[in-house]
Amino acid sequence: MPSLEQSCGCGGSRELSAPRLRGDTPERAGLDPEEIRQLVREVRDLTTGSRPWAAGAVLIVGRGPYLAVEEAVGWAVRYASYDEEKDAGVELPPERQVPMTASTPFDLASLTKLFTSVAAVQQIERGTLGIDARVGAYLPDFHAAARHDVTVRQLLTHTSGLRPELPLYDCRDDAERLDRLRAEPPVGVPGTYCYSDLNLLLLQHVLERITGRTLDVLIHDGITRPLGMTSTHFGPCPGAAATEDQRRPWAKADRGMLRGVVHDENAWALGGVAGHAGLFATGRDLAVFCRALLSGGGYGPARILGPDFVELLLSAPGLGFAVDQPWFMGELAGRGAAGHTGFTGTSLVLDPVTDTFVVLLANAVHPRRRAPDSRPRASAGTRVARAVRG
Template sequence: MGRAVRRGGRERHPPHHRRHPTDTSPHPTATTPVELPPPDRVPLSVDTPFDLASLTKLCTTIAVVQQVERGALVLDVPVARYAPECTGVAAHGITVRQLLTHTSGLRPELPLYELPDVPARLRALRGEAPSGEVGAYVYSDLNMLLLQEVLQRVTGRRLDRLVRDGITRPLGMTGTRFGPCPGAAATEDQRRPWAKADRGMLRGEVHDENAWALGGVAGHAGLFGTARDLAVLCRTLLNGGSYGAARILGPDHVRLMLAAPGLGFGVDQAWFMGELAGRGAAGHTGFTGTSLVLDPATDTFLVLLANTVHPRRQHPDNGPRVRAATALARAVAAGPGPGAAWRPTTPAGH
């Protein structure tokens, strides 16, 4: 069931969406996916929940910046002050900012799912020390897992509660939650030998193995959400942190989060933003094929939800992300900056 929902919007105009469904399902005895007969196919809409994968990191980031805004966290203070049990990074003076900007020196991932139980997995995470150069950019899921530890220690609340009470509930994002999530688009048929774990067909259960091994609530992955909900989140951030009567951040802290090089968000990343990149565009991708891009220059956003790991994971393909972002960039002309003259991008008569 390779599927995608694309949603974009600008200013006060209602966001538009496109659906690209192709329904397949593995037969228990088959080695390749088998197309479902039409009566068995599940309809796809902007309200279909998808496994957001690493788009979860954006909500973790917002939760961190909310605590910064409230004065409970300081970006350049060592993690050791807030979560001394995270001894690996504490011994090296790693700061909250370094976790948010992926400059902690931590390796990209740690196979926590191979350890026997949650206590052992948490011990391994908390004891993990930087193995690379501190200050150099290396994208790592471990940064967000440790930020989850910091958040939970500082607030005394679980990450899922922080996201619900601080982001999704105020914004009316009723279709966004940590799993299990009934009705979600299926992801991978995780069976050995091609998968890392023997879990069968995943539907409504987090795809990421480490998030699954930690109970489904993790700082780097685990959220399910709909295109409609993520459109609301995008509009909120482009509005400076407010949506209607709801406010999740103040404008100054939204700017802090989205300014290059970005806190949790990637900024001007052409490899997935296409022609939207280069003007302060901010966003992120997810392993399941998802992506989100905010373009403050045109007050435009793009949400792409997909399950490209279904029925089996393939080599990552950024083509759909780039094409969607470039199509949006070409459809929306940026206005001139202060003091600049308007110059049309298309020759007269074309």
């Protein structure tokens, strides 16, 4: 039986410590070993052939306190550049290629949104942020959002009506970028879903305004440090898996082959710390994040949210999290599974009903981006759903 330990950040009350992850077999975790072996084979196949889905990948599957799968395949760095004429990557000499390992950090891309959302719900729990409050109450200088009565809930559920993005990377300086955000009005019907990076950028400004702290500090102090996620932080991250030979016309900036600096052009223009992108993390750290949420907000003696607020975060339609989306969750969708994807090839899904999670991290834009393809993510979710026993 777990020992009684002091809860961190929940009013000083004593409660049972949440179990930590420990490596074990799929059988011990209540997962069918043959389905898991097939899943590992399929992920390995994603990194082989002349035109792989990704140069490399890390797969992690857990159920309850058991970390049943932790597999690294392929390459963290395989290509020096992209040859536009041949439509193929230019491979590095073998001695300069870097194998993928379980401890390789990845550019999380839009998985960053999940951490920004947790940071927001922490402020809701503390009473410093109202979920249905108007953004203008906190950011009166963001005139367009204030004039259109955009709310915090709308930012968290992508129902503000804001367009998907702005070309902030083309602005001359930070002052112009800020002016554009302040002046950007909704273009859609408020209350109608439209996925937008701008929602999380505005939420970042709200959080920084009400706390007096920058987003990187809020996420470190409120999430990653208490959970012991020592490999999760905003860049630079020199040992990360490489992403893209970023050049126009397929990209929005000419930056060359990227490794250890944020891939997203707007996050890069904003200095690498942004509400929608910029975090780097390992698969193991994300497993801890998933385990904490599945445990009602606690991990070991640490607690980042109370159970009621975790439920608020994960319940449909989800605050920051997407809920029951078969296009990337496969057969895990349909009973309250929550998760997200990232443009670089990252994803995570957690299923509260079966106490199961799957993390699939890949450098799918190495050596260059292509049309998004989430079928491998959905297939992984289906394998895990079919593996669950009882």
